[in-house]
Amino acid sequence: MTPVQQPPAIGSLLARRTGWGRSDAVSRILAAAAAPGVLSMAGGIPAPDSFPVARLAEATDRLFAGSAGSGGSAVRALQYAPTDGIAPLRELIAARASATGSTVGPDRVMVTAGSQQGLDLVAQTLIDEGDEVALDDPSYLGAVQVFRRAGARLLPVPGDAEGMRTDVLEQRLLAGARPKLVYVVPHFHNPTGAVLSEERRRHLAALAERFGFVIVEDDPYGDLAFEGGRLPSTDVHSGRVVRLMSLSKTVCPGLRVAGLVAPAELIGELVAAKQCGDLQTNTFGQYLLADLLGDPEFLPTHLAGLRTLYGGRARAMETLLREQLPWLDFERPRGGLFFWCRLTDPRVGSDALYAHALAQGVAIVPGTPFCIDEDGSRVLRLSFASLDGAQRREGVSRLAAAWEKALADGV
Amino acid sequence: MTPVQQPPAIGSLLARRTGWGRSDAVSRILAAAAAPGVLSMAGGIPAPDSFPVARLAEATDRLFAGSAGSGGSAVRALQYAPTDGIAPLRELIAARASATGSTVGPDRVMVTAGSQQGLDLVAQTLIDEGDEVALDDPSYLGAVQVFRRAGARLLPVPGDAEGMRTDVLEQRLLAGARPKLVYVVPHFHNPTGAVLSEERRRHLAALAERFGFVIVEDDPYGDLAFEGGRLPSTDVHSGRVVRLMSLSKTVCPGLRVAGLVAPAELIGELVAAKQCGDLQTNTFGQYLLADLLGDPEFLPTHLAGLRTLYGGRARAMETLLREQLPWLDFERPRGGLFFWCRLTDPRVGSDALYAHALAQGVAIVPGTPFCIDEDGSRVLRLSFASLDGAQRREGVSRLAAAWEKALADGV
Numbered sequence: 029m030t031p032v033q034q035p036p037a038i039g040s041l042l043a044r045r046t047g048w049g050r051s052d053a054v055s056r057i058l059a060a061a062a063a064p065g066v067l068s069m070a071g072g073i074p075a076p077d078s079f080p081v082a083r084l085a086e087a088t089d090r091l092f093a094g095s096a097g098s099g100g101s102a103v104r105a106l107q108y109a110p111t112d113g114i115a116p117l118r119e120l121i122a123a124r125a126s127a128t129g130s131t132v133g134p135d136r137v138m139v140t141a142g143s144q145q146g147l148d149l150v151a152q153t154l155i156d157e158g159d160e161v162a163l164d165d166p167s168y169l170g171a172v173q174v175f176r177r178a179g180a181r182l183l184p185v186p187g188d189a190e191g192m193r194t195d196v197l198e199q200r201l202l203a204g205a206r207p208k209l210v211y212v213v214p215h216f217h218n219p220t221g222a223v224l225s226e227e228r229r230r231h232l233a234a235l236a237e238r239f240g241f242v243i244v245e246d247d248p249y250g251d252l253a254f255e256g257g258r259l260p261s262t263d264v265h266s267g268r269v270v271r272l273m274s275l276s277k278t279v280c281p282g283l284r285v286a287g288l289v290a291p292a293e294l295i296g297e298l299v300a301a302k303q304c305g306d307l308q309t310n311t312f313g314q315y316l317l318a319d320l321l322g323d324p325e326f327l328p329t330h331l332a333g334l335r336t337l338y339g340g341r342a343r344a345m346e347t348l349l350r351e352q353l354p355w356l357d358f359e360r361p362r363g364g365l366f367f368w369c370r371l372t373d374p375r376v377g378s379d380a381l382y383a384h385a386l387a388q389g390v391a392i393v394p395g396t397p398f399c400i401d402e403d404g405s406r407v408l409r410l411s412f413a414s415l416d417g418a419q420r421r422e423g424v425s426r427l428a429a430a431w432e433k434a435l436a437d438g439v
Numbered sequence: 440m441t442p443v444q445q446p447p448a449i450g451s452l453l454a455r456r457t458g459w460g461r462s463d464a465v466s467r468i469l470a471a472a473a474a475p476g477v478l479s480m481a482g483g484i485p486a487p488d489s490f491p492v493a494r495l496a497e498a499t500d501r502l503f504a505g506s507a508g509s510g511g512s513a514v515r516a517l518q519y520a521p522t523d524g525i526a527p528l529r530e531l532i533a534a535r536a537s538a539t540g541s542t543v544g545p546d547r548v549m550v551t552a553g554s555q556q557g558l559d560l561v562a563q564t565l566i567d568e569g570d571e572v573a574l575d576d577p578s579y580l581g582a583v584q585v586f587r588r589a590g591a592r593l594l595p596v597p598g599d600a601e602g603m604r605t606d607v608l609e610q611r612l613l614a615g616a617r618p619k620l621v622y623v624v625p626h627f628h629n630p631t632g633a634v635l636s637e638e639r640r641r642h643l644a645a646l647a648e649r650f651g652f653v654i655v656e657d658d659p660y661g662d663l664a665f666e667g668g669r670l671p672s673t674d675v676h677s678g679r680v681v682r683l684m685s686l687s688k689t690v691c692p693g694l695r696v697a698g699l700v701a702p703a704e705l706i707g708e709l710v711a712a713k714q715c716g717d718l719q720t721n722t723f724g725q726y727l728l729a730d731l732l733g734d735p736e737f738l739p740t741h742l743a744g745l746r747t748l749y750g751g752r753a754r755a756m757e758t759l760l761r762e763q764l765p766w767l768d769f770e771r772p773r774g775g776l777f778f779w780c781r782l783t784d785p786r787v788g789s790d791a792l793y794a795h796a797l798a799q800g801v802a803i804v805p806g807t808p809f810c811i812d813e814d815g816s817r818v819l820r821l822s823f824a825s826l827d828g829a830q831r832r833e834g835v836s837r838l839a840a841a842w843e844k845a846l847a848d849g850v
Contacts (some may be wrong), residue, residue, distance in 0.1 A: 035651025038679060038704040041619050043567045046708050049715055055522075076514040084517070085503040092496040106495070106691035111466075141552055141695075145717040156454045174715050208452050240446025251655040268449060280517035283723030284552075293449040295455050304460055304585050306556040310721045311693030 049177025053397040056170050057382075061391030067423040069410045070391040072218060072277075072365055076414065078334055079280045083326060087319035091312075101315070106204075109311040111303045112295075113139025117318040121287035124321070125271060126209055128250070129261025129289075136295050138288045138302065141308045142281070143274040146172055146288040147211075149301045150244055150270055151178040153294065154208045158346030162200070162241075163211040166190050166398035166407075168218045171211055172244065183207055184400035187360060191217060191224030194231040201239050209242045210235075215250035215258055216364025219398050219409040223362065226259055241268065242294070244291075248274035249364040253329050254339035256362075267291055275317065277329060277365065283313035337367065338413060341420070345412040347423040355431060365413040371406045376409040376434045384430035384437070390423045460588025464808040465580050468793075471800030478834040480821040481802035483629060483688075483776055486752075487825065489745055490691045496735060498730035502723075512726070520722040522714045523706075524550025528729040532698035535732070536682060539661070540672025540700075549699045550712065550720045553692070554657055554685040555581055557699040558622075560712045561655055561681055562589040564705065565619045573611070574622040575603050575653075577809035577818075579629045582622055582657065594618055595811035599839040600770060602628060602635030605642040612650050620681075621646075626661035626669055627775025630809050630820040634773065637670055644676030652679065653705070659685035662742050665750035666776040669733050678702055686728065688776065689742060694724035749776065749824060752831070756823040759835040766842060776824040782817045787845045788821040795841035795848070801834045 061070035087112030094101030112118065118134040125132050140146040147170070155161065163171065165184030175182060183205055185197045196259065201207075210232065214224045224232070236243050243262050250258045263269035273287035290298055298379055302308070320326050342361050349356055355376075358369040372377060378394035385392050395404030415423055472481035475579055494788030523529065529545040536543050551557040558581070566572065568590030574582065576595030577678050586593060594616055596608050603623055612618075621643065627637045635643070647654050661669045674680035683699035713719070731737050753772050760767055760778065766787075770782040782789060789805035796803050806815030825836055 035649060037651075038653065038702055041565055041651075041653065042708060043563065043565055043570075045567075046564055050711055055714070062520070071519070073519055076518055079514055079517045081503070081511075081513045081517070085513070088499050088503065092492070092499065100492075102492045102496070103490055106490045106492070106693040107487055108484055108687075108692045110480070141717040141721070144715075148716050152454065153457055154452055154454055156456075159454075170715070170718070177715050178711075238446060240448075240452075242449065242452065250840070276519075280808055281519045282517040284717065284719070284721040291449055297453060300457070301588075303466070304555075304581075304588050305559050305716065306552040306695065307581070310552070310695040310724055312724060313721055 045177050047177065049173040050181060050433060051169065051173055051397065057391065057393055057397070060386055066386070066389050066391050067419050067426065068391045069412070069415065069423055070107070070393050072411060073414045074277050074281065074365070075337060076274050078337055080320065080326070080330055084316055087316045090319060091315055105312045105315040107311060108120040109308050109314065111308050112299045113137070113309060114311065114314045114318060116322065117314050120318060121273060121289070125273065125287065125289045128258060129271065130263040132289055136289055136292060138295060138299055139314055140285045140286050140288050140302065141306060141309045142276060143187070143248060143286045145305070146272040146286060146301075147171055147244070147246065148360060149298050149305065150209065151175055151180070152301050153297045154242065155180050160205060160207040161209055161211060162197060162205070162207040164217065164220070165400045165402045166212070166219055166305055166395065166404065167211070167400065168213060168246070169245070169397050172400065182400055183202050184402070186402065187217070187220060187222055189222055191222045191228055191300040191361050192232070194228045194235065197232070198235055201235060207241050209244050211244045211246065212250070213246050214262070216248055216252060216362065218249070218364070219366055219393070220368045221359060221361045221364055221366055223259065229259060229262045230265055233262045233269075236266045236268045243269045244272065245269060246272040246274075248277045251278050252334060252365070253363040254335055254342060254361070263289070270294065278334065278413075279317065279320065283310070283316060285309055285313040285317050341412045341415075344417065345410070345420060345424075348421065352428045353431065365411050367410040367412060369408050369410060371408070376431065377405045379405065380434050380438065381408065381430060384434040385427055387432040388426040388433070390426040390430065392427070456588050456590065459590060460584040462580065462808065468802065468804055468808070471797055472517055477797070477800050477802050478826060478830050478837065479802045480823070480826065480834055482803050483822060484825045485688050485692065485776070486748060489748055491731065491737070491741055493796045494731060495727055501730060502726055513809075515724045516726040518536070518722060520719050520725065522719050523710045524548070524720060525722065525725045525729060526535045527733065528725050531729060531732040532684060532700070536684065536698065536700045540682065541674040547700055547703060549701070549706060549710055550725055551628050551697050551699050551713065552695045552717060552720050553687060554659060554683040554697045556713075556716070557683040557697060558582055558585050558655070558657065560709050561620065562586055562591070563712050564708045565653065566591050570623060571616060571618040572620055573608060573616070573618040575628065575631070576626070576811045576813045577630055577806065577815065578622070578811065579624060579657070580762055582810050583811065586622070593811055595813070597813065598628070598631060598633055600633055602633045602639055603643070605639045605646065609646055612646060617650070618652050622657065624657050624660070625673070626658055627663060627773065629660070629775070630777055630780045630804070632770060632772045632775055632777055634670065639704065640649060640670060640673045644673045644680075647679045649675045654680045655683065656680060656684045659688045660775040662689050663745060663749055663776070665746055665753060666773065674700070681705065687746065690728065690731065694721070696720055696724040696726060696728050738793055752823045755828065756821070756831055756835075759832065763835050763839045764842065776822050778821040778823060780819050780821060782819070786849050787842065788816045789847050791849065792817065792819065793839060795845040796838055799837040799841040799844070801837040801841065803838070
């Protein structure tokens with residue numbers, strides 16, 4: 029009695045979605061960038077010397093100092109916690125959201141394992157196979173992967189220095205497109221660096237109200253403006269906004285603690301999705317961040333330091349690029365971590381430059397992985413965040429050498 | 440020009456899966472159990488006085504002591520880390536897996552945000568809508584929710600004191616059932632306390648090889664045997680096993696760090712799913728656990744202490760239950776955290792007892808949420824893990840009072 033002559037191979041058991049969202053591009057690029065001796069301008073990695081190590085050590089000491097007895101603070105920080113997050117942190121996130129957008133209470137806040145999880149939970153909660161998602165082209169690849177894996181049909185929308193061309197989005201909507209959500213990075217867009225203008229925020233919010241989609245605002249860089257402040261969230265104009273409030277670029281990424289703010293109609297569904305996904309965000313990290321964010325001195329001072337650090341690095345990088353790489357064209361970044369550059373010489377494309385740069389010991393990200401319909405073959409992203417002065421000078425020299433090699437190679 | 444007269448309400452945008460996996464039962468029960476003055480025998484909450492607080496404080500001090508410079512250990516623990524986990528922890532998990540099952544290298548290991556995430560990633564990777572999943576009936580509700588939400592058709596399999604009735608599973612397979620995966624809790628099953636016997640492990644593994652499904656072994660309680668040891672993983676008999684190795688019940692739950700071991704054909708897909716889901720598990724918790732598990736003294740000593748603690752609590756609880764609640768029938772637990780009890784008096788069901796118990800200030804879990812096809816109306820789960828002696832005595836007295844009230848109510 030052999031009902032199955034040949035049992036199915038494990039690989040044949042895979043769900044269809046495993047074929048949808050898959051991209052090894054970024055993993056490959058980041059692995060190459062992490063190789064010994066390589067200077068990385070590739071990842072969106074915050075400067076390690078910017079982490080508030082002493083302040084976190086102090087918060088940790090405080091947690092453990094309160095450990096006496098089973099109701100102590102250390103024990104609480106090591107125990108299970110609610111799926112939506114510990115109450116003090118949700119209150120602090122609500123206060124921060126209210127200061128930068130519409131007023132919200134903690135009942136509309138959830139703590140997530142980084143904004144990447146927030147994005148994934150939003151996709152799981154809203155997207156069925158075949159649903160439309162509109163987003164910038166180019167876009168953050170982590171978002172593109174999430175939406176593809178959820179089975180979404182992508183509706184790429186071009187942008188310019190003021191962010192998503194909401195007039196183009198409107199034309200698509202009038203022509204019949206019905207995205208369930210529109211994904212934007214409202215400040216210092218990854219990879220383009222664009223800031224969605226006040227006028228376009230109003231327009232996008234009006235479109236959300238008129239056509240009934242949800243705006244997903246992913247805003248890891250909004251507090252990293254080198255000059256001036258930030259613009260209010262679109263949620264001051266629409267009740268259909270989910271805000272993803274990462275702390276990875278402004279405190280540190282390794283704790284995997286972020287805030288999410290959602291409309292009342294969605295927050296319960298997002299919490300239910302998280303309960304299935306991982307029960308809760310790590311309790312210890314939540315208490316550490318509640319300590320830091322609960323200190324009214326901490327964040328303003330720390331962010332001022334970050335703006336000075338990154339602003340200085342951006343200016344130093346700009347000087348080097350303009351002096352040594354005249355074949356690169358770019359806008360001066362107004363915040364964030366990146367230069368988004370165009371290759372002006374038709375003889376060398378960004379994939380070729382990427383390969384030669386790696387051979388010279390410097391990692392960049394070519395444009396193609398970020399692009400959906402747009403042509404990424406002549407654009408590239410450079411991070412100025414994590415290299416110090418000597419590394420930056422050496423990295424730019426290596427890029428110059430890579431350019432020469434690529435030219436020689438191509439001719 | 441008003442192309443949309445009435446934009447869709449936000450609630451109408453929800454993905455279909457939001458209607459599939461939803462159960463508020465456990466959230467409601469846990470919220471009630473957390474109310475002030477309520478003694479909880481409800482959740483699977485480990486004893487707070489069992490957490491290795493001093494040892495974790497020491498590991499944390501060590502991380503921060505190494506913080507000098509941007510390559511220091513504190514900075515590494517606060518930075519991004521690989522999606523599959525930091526190398527030292529993956530090596531330690533591989534060693535622990537090899538000691539309790541088939542020999543594996545770190546290339547088949549991934550660190551997850553608790554075993555709940557491991558389960559969710561497995562479901563996302565294997566299950567399309569309509570695929571079959573076989574599992575014990577009753578089962579851990581968190582697993583049931585994950586599989587339902589993934590669109591699975593559940594194939595509940597009855598069990599007894601030796602765990603899943605693999606003979607019944609075989610009949611179903613011979614009758615044409617083709618589950619993509621079979622989910623088991625191999626030691627001290629939640630909620631029944633059963634241990635899957637050696638003979639049934641062999642049988643299950645043989646069925647996996649013959650019919651081509653994947654065995655998912657979720658094993659949070661395997662190290663909590665009050666007498667004797669653990670049985671080897673089914674992976675010594677089959678190459679189609681995913682092992683979920685929680686540390687929530689044996690170190691602490693709040694760090695959300697667990698190990699997953701998968702066949703070579705699956706591990707890359709699971710890592711890709713995690714990259715979309717949350718990029719990586721929190722780095723800080725990974726380094727803390729790598730410190731503890733890398734200390735050859737720590738785990739054996741700590742587990743011996745846990746077995747003594749929980750074994751003593753189980754015996755004390757058993758004495759009280761047999762003396763004061765003669766209407767409860769149960770097997771003495773051989774490990775884990777729970778009593779699985781049957782109500783022997785036909786006049787009172789477990790839902791009624793649950794309501795009266797809560798009114799008396801003690802929380803239990805009635806059987807229905809755990810049950811798929813089985814009748815849960817006369818069974819219930821009691822945790823003995825987190826109450827101390829005085830709380831336990833008081834809790835059992837309150838249950839006795841609840842019983843009297845329920846009887847009076849019903850007559």
